[in-house]
Amino acid sequence: MAGTAQQTADSGKAPQERGTVVVYPGNAQRAPCSHESATYCEVARRLATIKGYDYGGLFDASRTYDGPVYFVPSDTFVSLEAARALGIRHEHHLFGGVVPYPFIATKTITHALPAPGAKAPPGWSPELAQRVHDVVLPGYSVFSIDDARDAGAALLRQGAVRVKMASGIGGLGQWVVADAGELDACLDALDAQEVARDGLVCERNLAQVETLSVGQVRVGELLASYCGTQRLTTNNAGEEVYGGSDLIVARGDFDALLQLDLAPPALQAIAQARAYHAAVLQSYPAMFASRCNYDVAQGCDEAGRRYSGVLEQSWRIGGASGAEVAALAAFRDDPALASVRASTVEVYGGDANVPADAVLYFQDVDERAGPITKYSTLAPHANP
Known part of the structure; x- marks a missing residue:
C-alpha cells in the first residue's frame, strides 16, 4: 500500500532486511520549529546508520517504500489505529511510543483526580494513580477549572503549589502559587476549554x-x-x-x-x-x-x-x-x-x-x- 510501512512481521523482533528511516511530523501536537525539525532529521540520520538502513527524510505518503520503514515521529502516537495505518505495530517500528488515548502521553497520568466525581477523559484509569502513588510527588490531575481550585486549595494547606499545563514542555506553562488569591489569579487566566481538553496538574512545589x-x-x-x-x-x-x-x-x-x-x-x-x-x-x-x-x-x-x-x-x-x-x-x-x-x-x-x-x-x-x-x-x- 502506498505510504504504508511494509513491515516484515509482527512478532516483535527487529527486521533484518535493509529498510528506510523516515521522520514523521504528521502526529505533531504543534508544528515543529526549525531547531526541532533539524534535530529530528539528524537523530533520524544517525538511527539509520545504527540500523543499517537508508535515511529517507520526511515520510512521503505517496511513495511506496521497499522494505521496512522505521519511523521517527515528532510526538507520541495517541491512537493505536493511526499507528497501525502506517504499519506501526510494535516497538521495533519506531523511535518513540504509541498509546491508546491522548492524555496518556501527557503529565496528567501521574496523579489521581481530586475527587471521585471529578471530570476525566475517556479511558481514564483510577488504578494507575493508586499504583504510582508512592513514586510521585503529592498532587492532582484535573480537567476543569473548578476541580483545579479544589485540588490547589487542598495542596496549599501544606505549602506552595506548582500549577502545570499538560501541554507545557521544557519548563514552560508552569506557575507557582503560594495562597488562595494567587491560585485564583492563575486559574482565572487559563483557557477553560484548553484545561478541559488537555488537563492541568497541581503539584507540591519544590525548592x-x-x-x-x-x-x-x-x-x-x-x-x-x-x-x-x-x-x-x-x-x-x-x-x-x-x-x-x-x-x-x-x-x-x-x-x-x-x-x-x-x-x-x-x-x-x-x-x-x-x-x-x-x-x-x-x-x-x-x-x-x-x-x-x-x-x-x-x-x-x-x-x-x-x-x-x-x-x-x-x-x-x-x-x-x-x-x-x-x-x-x-x-x-x-x-x-x-x-x-x-x-x-x-x-x-x-x-x-x-x-x-x-x-x-x-x-x-x-x-x-x-x-x-x-x-x-x-x-x-x-x-x-
Missing part, C-alpha cells in the same frame, strides 16, 4: 530541586538504559528552560545500569521510574514504546521536607535523544563497551562555543526561539 532523567531506548538488537541530570538555562526571553542532559548510559536493561557505581539519589530515581513504567504498562497494556524517558524531581518543600518523585514521562523523541543515539552508536561500534557518558547541550544566544568533537544538531536563528545552538557529546565512563 532547590534537581531533575534527574531515567530512561531506556531500544533500536534493533541494541538496548541501553540511563540515568542523569538535566541542566537549566535562560532562553532569549529571559525564561528559565531546559538546557540539556548529562547521562550515564549502560548497555542493557535497568539491571545493567544498577551494576554501575551510582549515588543513592540516582538509585532512588531509577527505582521510582521503573515502578512508574511498570504501573503504566499494567494500566494500559495496549501501549508500547522503544524510547522511554522519565523526569524525576528531588528536592525539599518550603518546610524542609524532602521529596523524590516522577514528574512525567516521554515516549517520543526528546531533549536527551541526541545523547541516547550517541550512546547507542558507541555500543554498536564496540561490542565490549559497557557504559558511556553522553550529553546534550542547548545554548541560547549567538556566542555558543561548540566542542570540536561534538555532534552539531542546530546553530542558527530559530523563528520562535531566536539564536540557539544544540549539540551532543560523548565521553568515556570509568566505573570503579
Whole structure:
C-alpha cells in the first residue's frame, strides 16, 4: 500500500532486511520549529546508520517504500489505529511510543483526580494513580477549572503549589502559587476549554530541586538504559528552560545500569521510574514504546521536607535523544563497551562555543526561539 510501512512481521523482533528511516511530523501536537525539525532529521540520520538502513527524510505518503520503514515521529502516537495505518505495530517500528488515548502521553497520568466525581477523559484509569502513588510527588490531575481550585486549595494547606499545563514542555506553562488569591489569579487566566481538553496538574512545589532523567531506548538488537541530570538555562526571553542532559548510559536493561557505581539519589530515581513504567504498562497494556524517558524531581518543600518523585514521562523523541543515539552508536561500534557518558547541550544566544568533537544538531536563528545552538557529546565512563 502506498505510504504504508511494509513491515516484515509482527512478532516483535527487529527486521533484518535493509529498510528506510523516515521522520514523521504528521502526529505533531504543534508544528515543529526549525531547531526541532533539524534535530529530528539528524537523530533520524544517525538511527539509520545504527540500523543499517537508508535515511529517507520526511515520510512521503505517496511513495511506496521497499522494505521496512522505521519511523521517527515528532510526538507520541495517541491512537493505536493511526499507528497501525502506517504499519506501526510494535516497538521495533519506531523511535518513540504509541498509546491508546491522548492524555496518556501527557503529565496528567501521574496523579489521581481530586475527587471521585471529578471530570476525566475517556479511558481514564483510577488504578494507575493508586499504583504510582508512592513514586510521585503529592498532587492532582484535573480537567476543569473548578476541580483545579479544589485540588490547589487542598495542596496549599501544606505549602506552595506548582500549577502545570499538560501541554507545557521544557519548563514552560508552569506557575507557582503560594495562597488562595494567587491560585485564583492563575486559574482565572487559563483557557477553560484548553484545561478541559488537555488537563492541568497541581503539584507540591519544590525548592532547590534537581531533575534527574531515567530512561531506556531500544533500536534493533541494541538496548541501553540511563540515568542523569538535566541542566537549566535562560532562553532569549529571559525564561528559565531546559538546557540539556548529562547521562550515564549502560548497555542493557535497568539491571545493567544498577551494576554501575551510582549515588543513592540516582538509585532512588531509577527505582521510582521503573515502578512508574511498570504501573503504566499494567494500566494500559495496549501501549508500547522503544524510547522511554522519565523526569524525576528531588528536592525539599518550603518546610524542609524532602521529596523524590516522577514528574512525567516521554515516549517520543526528546531533549536527551541526541545523547541516547550517541550512546547507542558507541555500543554498536564496540561490542565490549559497557557504559558511556553522553550529553546534550542547548545554548541560547549567538556566542555558543561548540566542542570540536561534538555532534552539531542546530546553530542558527530559530523563528520562535531566536539564536540557539544544540549539540551532543560523548565521553568515556570509568566505573570503579
